[in-house]
Amino acid sequence: MTMVVLAGNKSARILGLAALAAALLAGCGAVSNAPTPSPLPAVQNKVGATVAWRTNIGAQTDFRFLPAQLGSDKLVVAGAANTLALLNVDTGAKLWQVQLEKPVAGGVGANGDLIAVGTLKGELFAFGDDGKSRWKVQLSSEIIAPPTIAQNIVMVRTGDGRISGLSAKDGSRVWQFQRQLPALTLRNFAPMAVVEGSALAGLAGGRLVALGIVDGRVLWDSPVALPRGATELERVADVVSAPVVTGNQVCAAAYQGRVSCFSVLNGTLAWSREASSFSGVAVDSDHLYLVDAEGAVQAFERISGRSLWRQDKLVARSVGSPAIVNGKVAVADYEGYVHFLNPEDGSLVGQLATDGSRIAAAPQAINDKLIVQTQSGNVFALKVNK
Structure with missing residues (x-):
């Protein structure tokens, strides 16, 4: 559904991915040209993928609830419509569960003894690691990113x-960063990445910005991709997936743009390749993995950006961001399947069903487990052999 918001004095239309697909197909007649999802590939489970535990948290939702790690052995999870819970990572047992005053709209943020979660109405709720309310504040617009x-x-x-920087003590505003939105943007569900005193955020218009955590000042601002084309739709080039830090580099991908890696220190471009993605990237010591806009999984050499392989057996299955778990590349799809790929050649080496509903949020590799949350409200911890 298309939503209208005000950005400064300019009206900016914000599209969800489903709305974008419909818009792109407009003018093609009554018959949809949307690609048919690839059939579920038959895969031998060479990695021994199993479900370690399963816990229900909330109800059916269209939002992308992204779990967050708290300490070494706890997991904070939000669920529809207004549930917040703390789980044991090893067992999935609920340590506590609370009901919020309002329905939540995205993932949670957690660090130390503080947990934060937002709503579509712009309310931000903060809790202690004991589940007790700390404070709440009203912000200017919907909060769908963790x-x-x-x-x-x-x-x-x-x-x-x-992007607002608030005091962890009481929610008072410390700083605020704002950029004028392009005429048309994608909804941004992506969290920010933190490294060496800076917060890295992907923006509409294809840019990656580093902000000082304590004062919000812009440390550097670099283009992942430059908007191009004759129409507003063609010029959408937003970074709507989380940037990923590896060593002294940060990498990000833009829809209808490029995948690029930069110096964490000053934003200097290391390499850039043509690629379109709204799902995101993952990295290991040698490779960068990307799920492109068609749903194919690609691998690039991490240092040079040289293309290595492309796995297209998952095309049009609404495959989300990749993750690395026990040396395997993991991606999840619209039917709740998690697929495991060999990082060397992209071959499918494992597959595991969850509950049949879409896994929209990025899988989280925590300790030796892969954590996924489905849109039916179930959280799964998966294990694979090395």
Whole structure:
């Protein structure tokens, strides 16, 4: 569904991915040209993928609820419509569960003894690691991306193009960053990444920005991709997946744009390749993995950006961001299947069903487990052999 927000004095239309697909197909007649999902590939489970535990948290939802790690052995999870819970990572047991005052709209942020979660109405709720309410504040627009907490600052992205830095103590505003939105943007569900005193955020218009955590000042601002084309739709080139830090580099991908890696220190471009993605990237010591806009999984050499392989057996299955678990590449799809790939050649080496509903949020590799949350409200911990 198309939503209208105000960004400064300019009206910016924000499209979800389903709405974008419909818009791109407009004018093609009554018959949809949307690609038919690839059939579920038959895969021998060479990696011994198993479900370690399963826990229900909330109800059916269209939102992307992204779990967050708290300490070494706990997992904070939000669920529809207004559930927040703390789980044991090893067993999935609920340590506590609370019901929020309002329905939540995205993942949670957690660090130290603080947990933060937002709503479509722009309310941000903060809880202690004991599940007790700390504070709540009203922000300027919807909150669908997980907050990021570091150095006693809670950083929150809102749908009007703002990033606010709030005091972890009481929610008072410490700083605010804002960019004027392009005429047409994608909804941004992506969390920020934190490294060396800076918060890295992908923006509409294809840019990656590094902000000082304590004061919000812009440390550097680099283009992942430059908008191009004759129409507003063709010029959509947003970074709507989380940037990934590896060593002294940060990498990000833009829809209808490129995948690029930059110096964490100053934003200097290391390499860039043509690629379109709204799902995101993952990295290991040698490779960068990308799920492109068609749903194919690609691998690039991490240092040079040289293309290595492309796995297209999952095309049009609404495959989400990749993750690395026990040396395997994992991606999840619209039917709740998690697929495991060999990082050397992209071959499918494992497959595991969950509950049949879409896994929209990025899988999280925590300790030796892969954590996924489905849109039916179930959280799964998966294990694979090395």
